Amino acid sequence: MKKIWDNYSYALILLAVSVIFSLVAKAHLNNEEAYITVTIEEGxxxxxxxxxYASEHHLSKNEFVSWVEKENGIVGERVFPGDELVIPVRDEYVEPTQIAGAER
Known part of the structure; x- marks a missing residue:
């Protein structure tokens, strides 16, 4: 066992760090419950x-629009009525009346 450790210790450590990093990154990226979904209305x-949602997110309007485009696969700010978009507004910051109004 010591011989294996001596020969492959760097590879084993790198593998362990990679697995841990992957799990942490996946947990962070799959945290969809931290955001809300809005349905686009006409106009x-x-x-x-x-x-x-300016008061609920900590982004400039340009950053907000860019984030929404990237995360929802939107090209050229084109959204259509009925589209459902994930937006970077954490659930705990939004009052229930705001969510209900946005999901009509």
């Missing part, structure tokens, strides 16, 4: 949503 834009 709404990403900029309007950014303004609506």
């Amino acid at each position: 709404q834009s990403l900029w309007e949503i950014a303004e609506t």
